[in-house]
Amino acid sequence: MRKSKALLFEMSRPGRRGYSLPSNDVPEKSLDELLPRKAQRSEPLELPELSEVGVVRHYTELSTRNFGVDTGFYPLGSCTMKYNPKINEEVAVLPGFAFMHPCQPEETTQGALELLYNFEQGLKELTAMDRFTMQPAAGAHGELTGLMVIQAYHRSRGDHNRNKVLIPLSAHGTNPATVSMAGYEVVQIPCDDRGLVDLDALKEAVDETTAALMLTNPSTLGLFEEEIIPMAKAVHEVGGLLYYDGANLNAIMGYTRPGDMGFDVVHLNIHKTLSTPHGGGGPGSGPVGVKERLIPFLPVPLVSKEEDRFYLDYDVPETIGKMHSFYGNFGVAIKAYTYMRMMGAEGLKEASTDAVINANYLMSLLKKTYYVPYDRICKHEFIVSAKPEKKKGAGAGDIAKALLDRNFHPPTVYFPLIVDEALMIEPNDTEAKETLDAFAATMEQIAKDIDEDAEKVAHGPYNTVVGRLDEVRAVRNPVLIWQKDKE
Amino acid sequence: MGGKHYLPLTDEDRREMLAEIGVSSVEDLFSDIPREVRLQRELELPSPLSEYEAFKHLNELASKNKHFNNCVSFMGAGVYDHFIPAVIKHITGRSEFYTSYTPYQPEISQGVLQAIFEYQTMICQLTGMEVANASMYDGGTAVAEGAVMGCGATRRSKVLVSRSVSPLYRAVLDNYFNSRGLEVEEIPIKDGYTDRSELENKMGDDIATVILQQPNFFGLVEDMEGIADMVHGHKAVLLVSADPLSLPLLQAPSEYGADIVVGEGQGLGVPASFGGPLLGIMAAKSKFVRQMPGRIAGETVDSEGNRGYVLTLQTREQHIRREKAPSNICSNEALVALGAAVYMAAMGPQGMREVAEQCLQKAAYARESITALKGYDDVYAGSTFKEFTVTVPGDPAELNKKLLEKNILGGVDLAPFYPELKNAMLFAVTEKRTKEEIDTLVRELEGWK
Numbered sequence: 027m028r029k030s031k032a033l034l035f036e037m038s039r040p041g042r043r044g045y046s047l048p049s050n051d052v053p054e055k056s057l058d059e060l061l062p063r064k065a066q067r068s069e070p071l072e073l074p075e076l077s078e079v080g081v082v083r084h085y086t087e088l089s090t091r092n093f094g095v096d097t098g099f100y101p102l103g104s105c106t107m108k109y110n111p112k113i114n115e116e117v118a119v120l121p122g123f124a125f126m127h128p129c130q131p132e133e134t135t136q137g138a139l140e141l142l143y144n145f146e147q148g149l150k151e152l153t154a155m156d157r158f159t160m161q162p163a164a165g166a167h168g169e170l171t172g173l174m175v176i177q178a179y180h181r182s183r184g185d186h187n188r189n190k191v192l193i194p195l196s197a198h199g200t201n202p203a204t205v206s207m208a209g210y211e212v213v214q215i216p217c218d219d220r221g222l223v224d225l226d227a228l229k230e231a232v233d234e235t236t237a238a239l240m241l242t243n244p245s246t247l248g249l250f251e252e253e254i255i256p257m258a259k260a261v262h263e264v265g266g267l268l269y270y271d272g273a274n275l276n277a278i279m280g281y282t283r284p285g286d287m288g289f290d291v292v293h294l295n296i297h298k299t300l301s302t303p304h305g306g307g308g309p310g311s312g313p314v315g316v317k318e319r320l321i322p323f324l325p326v327p328l329v330s331k332e333e334d335r336f337y338l339d340y341d342v343p344e345t346i347g348k349m350h351s352f353y354g355n356f357g358v359a360i361k362a363y364t365y366m367r368m369m370g371a372e373g374l375k376e377a378s379t380d381a382v383i384n385a386n387y388l389m390s391l392l393k394k395t396y397y398v399p400y401d402r403i404c405k406h407e408f409i410v411s412a413k414p415e416k417k418k419g420a421g422a423g424d425i426a427k428a429l430l431d432r433n434f435h436p437p438t439v440y441f442p443l444i445v446d447e448a449l450m451i452e453p454n455d456t457e458a459k460e461t462l463d464a465f466a467a468t469m470e471q472i473a474k475d476i477d478e479d480a481e482k483v484a485h486g487p488y489n490t491v492v493g494r495l496d497e498v499r500a501v502r503n504p505v506l507i508w509q510k511d512k513e
Numbered sequence: 514m515g516g517k518h519y520l521p522l523t524d525e526d527r528r529e530m531l532a533e534i535g536v537s538s539v540e541d542l543f544s545d546i547p548r549e550v551r552l553q554r555e556l557e558l559p560s561p562l563s564e565y566e567a568f569k570h571l572n573e574l575a576s577k578n579k580h581f582n583n584c585v586s587f588m589g590a591g592v593y594d595h596f597i598p599a600v601i602k603h604i605t606g607r608s609e610f611y612t613s614y615t616p617y618q619p620e621i622s623q624g625v626l627q628a629i630f631e632y633q634t635m636i637c638q639l640t641g642m643e644v645a646n647a648s649m650y651d652g653g654t655a656v657a658e659g660a661v662m663g664c665g666a667t668r669r670s671k672v673l674v675s676r677s678v679s680p681l682y683r684a685v686l687d688n689y690f691n692s693r694g695l696e697v698e699e700i701p702i703k704d705g706y707t708d709r710s711e712l713e714n715k716m717g718d719d720i721a722t723v724i725l726q727q728p729n730f731f732g733l734v735e736d737m738e739g740i741a742d743m744v745h746g747h748k749a750v751l752l753v754s755a756d757p758l759s760l761p762l763l764q765a766p767s768e769y770g771a772d773i774v775v776g777e778g779q780g781l782g783v784p785a786s787f788g789g790p791l792l793g794i795m796a797a798k799s800k801f802v803r804q805m806p807g808r809i810a811g812e813t814v815d816s817e818g819n820r821g822y823v824l825t826l827q828t829r830e831q832h833i834r835r836e837k838a839p840s841n842i843c844s845n846e847a848l849v850a851l852g853a854a855v856y857m858a859a860m861g862p863q864g865m866r867e868v869a870e871q872c873l874q875k876a877a878y879a880r881e882s883i884t885a886l887k888g889y890d891d892v893y894a895g896s897t898f899k900e901f902t903v904t905v906p907g908d909p910a911e912l913n914k915k916l917l918e919k920n921i922l923g924g925v926d927l928a929p930f931y932p933e934l935k936n937a938m939l940f941a942v943t944e945k946r947t948k949e950e951i952d953t954l955v956r957e958l959e960g961w962k
C-alpha cells in the first residue's frame with residue numbers, strides 16, 4: 027500500500043486541455059500592436075497539460091492521502107480542530123457573498139456590511155471589547171495589528187521610551203516573532219512550578235519601558251492564569267497595556283471575557299474558536315478588538331452604521347493605516363458569524379463547557395499511563411510529557427507516529443518548549459466520549475508497545491501511504507520545486 | 514435547537530465524565546477563574562437559529578448585495594471578475610483538504626504537501642523564479658514582507674517604492690515599515706510610469722529593495738529594461754509585484770532580472786469574496802530562501818525510499834526561531850493556493866495564454882471604444898494589459914450610480930488614491946466580458962452628460 031503519487035508534471039501530455047473558454051469576439055489586433063516586443067515573454071511557459079478528468083482524479087487521489095477533522099479525531103493542541111459545520115461552507119459561497127468586488131458602491135454591499143457589523147457586535151459581547159477590525163487575515167496578523175495599535179497609542183501620548191513587550195516563556199512562537207516585527211524587544215517571563223506566569227518575576231520586569239504584556243489565558247499549558255488581576259494591575263501601573271492572544275478562547279466563552287480580565291487589546295482566531303476550517307493551513311481570520319481609548323488607532327476602514335445604512339468608515343483620526351489590501355477575510359467571517367448565530371449565548375458557553383470537560387476527562391484517563399507535569403484542573407487542553415517513554419527509546423514524536431497508524435491525528439508535539447517531550451492535547455467540544463475512550467485506550471496500548479519494543483515504535487509509522495519521511499534530508503538537500511531536467 | 518447538535522456529549526456522558534475526573538459539578542472545572550473576572554450573567558447574543566433559519570438569514574443578507582452573477586463588472590484594482598472553472602470548488606470542497614490543519618504530520622498530510630509542492634512549482638514556472646512559498650495573506654502583505662526580505666538579505670533598512678505600485682499595497686507596506694522603524698521612500702511617476710531618472714537619483718548603497726509593479730496600478734506595462742542592472746549595481750534587491758495572469762504574455766520577471774516576485778493571486782480561480790480571502794504569491798531566486806517568510810514544502814524520501822513531501826527549512830519560521838524569525842506568519846491561505854493550483858493545472862499553458870490574450874484584446878477594444886467618445890480620454894498613453902485609466906466628464910461616483918441602473922459595476926474612482934487625478938477612473942476588462950457587454954458600457958458612457 028506504500029506508494030508515492032505521480033506529480034502533475036509527470037502526467038502532462040502536450041496538447042491535452044482541461045479548460046473551456048468563450049472565444050474572443052472583439053476585433054483582434056496583433057500582439058505586437060498591443061504590447062512592446064521587448065515586454066513580451068520569450069521563455070516558454072512550462073505549466074502541465076492535463077484533461078479535466080485528469081486534474082480531478084489527481085486531486086481526488088491527493089485528498090485521500092490527507093487527514094482532516096472529517097476523517098477523524100484531531101486533538102492538535104492550541105489549534106482547536108473542532109468540527110467545521112457544513113452550513114458554513116454553503117452560505118459562504120452564495121453568489122451574493124462570493125462574487126462581490128471590494129470596491130462596489132456602498133448601496134450594493136449593504137448585506138455584506140450588515141453581516142460584518144453584526145458579527146462585530148457579537149465579538150464585542152463575547153470579549154468585552156469596544157470595537158473590532160476584521161482586517162487581520164490570521165491570528166499572527168492580528169497580533170501584529172494589535173501591537174501596532176498599542177505602539178500608536180503610546181506614541182500619540184509622546185511616550186517614546188516603551189520598547190519592550192513581555193511574554194511568558196510558554197508563549198506561542200508567533201508572539202515573540204510579532205514583537206520583533208513591530209520593532210519591540212522581547213522580555214521573557216518565566217513560569218512558576220505550577221505552570222503559571224511567575225507573578226514576582228513579572229512585577230520585577232515591568233517598568234516605564236514596558237509597552238505591553240502579551241498573554242494567552244488559558245495559557246498554552248491549558249491552565250488559567252489565576253493571578254490575572256494582579257498581573258494586569260502590575261502592567262497597567264507602569265503605563266503598559268495588556269494584549270490577549272485569543273487562540274485559546276474556546277475554553278472560556280460565557281465564563282469570563284478578556285476585557286473583564288483587564289486586557290486592552292484582543293485578537294481572536296475565528297478559525298479556531300468559531301469553527302471555521304483551517305484549509306490545510308489557511309485561510310484563517312484574526313479580528314482585533316480594543317477598548318475605547320484605542321479605537322482611534324484601529325486600521326481603516328471600520329464598518330459603521332448610520333440609521334439604517336452601513337458604511338466603510340475611514341474616519342479614524344489616528345489610524346495606523348491598512349493591514350490588508352481590503353477588509354480582511356470576509357469569506358471566513360461569514361462562516362464564523364453563521365456559527366455564532368446558530369450557537370447563541372447558551373450554545374457557545376456549552377461549547378466551552380464541553381471542551382473543558384473533554385480535556386479534563388481525557389487527562390484523567392491518560393494520567394493513568396502517562397506523566398502529566400501539571401496535574402491540576404485544566405481548561406480546554408493539557409500537556410503530557412513523554413520524558414519517561416523517551417528514556418525507554420521512543421519520545422513524543424514517535425508516539426505521534428504510532429497514533430498515525432491507528433487513524434488518530436496526533437497532538438501537537440514538542441510545544442510548549444518549556445516541557446520536555448511535550449504532547450499538547452486539545453480534544454475540543456465536538457468530540458464524543460467514546461472517541462476519547464478509544465484514544466485513551468490507544469495511547470495506553472502505545473505505552474505498552476514502547477515497554478515491549480521501543481525500537482519498533484521509534485521507526486513508525488507502518489500503515490501510512492509513506493513511511494517516516496526524512497526531514498533532515500529535505501533541509502540538507504532542498505528540492506523545493508519539480509524540475510524537468512532533474513527527473 | 515440552534516447549533517447544539519455540534520456538541521455530542523449527552524447529560525449522561527457529562528455526569529460520567531465528571532465522576533471520572535473526580536469533581537462534582539461543571540462549576541468545579543471553572544473554579545480556577547477568579548470570581549472578580551467571572552461573567553455574572555449570560556452573554557447577550559441574538560437567540561440561536563436552526564440550520565434552516567441560519568440559511569434563510571444568510572441568504573437574505575447575500576441577496577441584498579450586487580455581485581458578478583447579476584451585474585457586469587469592470588472593476589479591478591487587484592481583484593477581478595475572472596472565469597472560475599467548476600472543478601476548483603469541487604476539489605477545495607473535499608473535506609480531507611479543507612478540514613485539515615497545516616501539514617505538521619507529513620505521513621498523513623501528503624495530499625496537502627504535494628499540492629503545495631506543485632503549487633510552488635507552477636508559481637515558479639510562471640514567474641521564472643526558483644523558490645516559492647505556500648502563500649501569504651494577500652498581495653499587499655506579500656509586497657510588505659517581500660520588501661522586508663530585501664532588508665534582511667542586504668542588511669539595509671530603506672526601500673524605494675514606485676508611486677505606480679498599488680496604493681493599497683503601499684498603505685500596507687508603509688504600516689509594516691513604520692512600526693519596525695524601517696524607511697519607505699516613494700519614487701514619483703511620470704506620465705503614469707515609474708520615473709526612471711527619479712529612481713536613479715534616489716538609488717544608493719543604502720537602499721535594500723526597489724519595488725515596482727507589472728503591469729502597474731494604472732494597467733500600464735512598465736519598461737523594465739536596465740532596471741535590474743542598476744539596482745544590482747548598488748547590491749540592492751529588485752522586487753516586482755506581478756499579475757500572474759499577465760505572465761503568459763509578459764516577460765517572466767526572471768527575464769528582466771527580478772530577485773523577488775510577489776503578487777495577488779486572486780485571478781487564479783479565486784472568488785472575489787468582497788476582498789478576502791485572497792492569495793499572496795511570493796517567489797524568489799533561491800539565494801533568498803533563508804529570508805523567505807512562510808511555509809515551504811520540499812521533496813524527500815521515506816524510510817523505504819518512496820518519494821514524499823514535508824514542510825522544510827523550518828528554522829526560518831516563528832515556531833523555531835521565535836523573535837529572530839523573518840516573519841510571524843503561521844496560518845496562511847493554503848486552501849486558496851490549492852484552488853489556484855487546480856486552476857493552473859486545469860488551464861495549462863494554453864488556457865492561461867488564452868485568458869491573458871483575451872484580457873489584452875478585450876481591454877484594448879474597450880479602451881479604444883471609450884476613448885473615442887467625446888469627453889473620455891486616456892489619462893496616460895501607452896500599452897496596457899487588462900486595465901486602463903480614463904478621464905470622465907463628471908463625478909465617477911455619479912457615473913457608477915447611473916451604470917448600476919443597467920446592472921454594470923463601473924470603474925474604480927482614482928481620486929481617493931491619487932488626489933491629483935480628478936474625474937479619472939480605472940477600468941478592468943477580463944476574458945469574461947463580451948463585445949456586447951463592452952458595447953453596452955460604451956453606450957451608457959456616451960449617453961451620460
Ligand SMILES: Cc1ncc(COP(=O)(O)O)c(C=O)c1O
Nearest residue numbers: 104164165166198273310843844
Ligand atoms: C496560542 C497561539 N497564538 C497564535 C497563533 C497564531 O495564529 P495563526 O496561525 O492564525 O496566525 C496560534 C496558532 O497556531 C496559537 O496557537
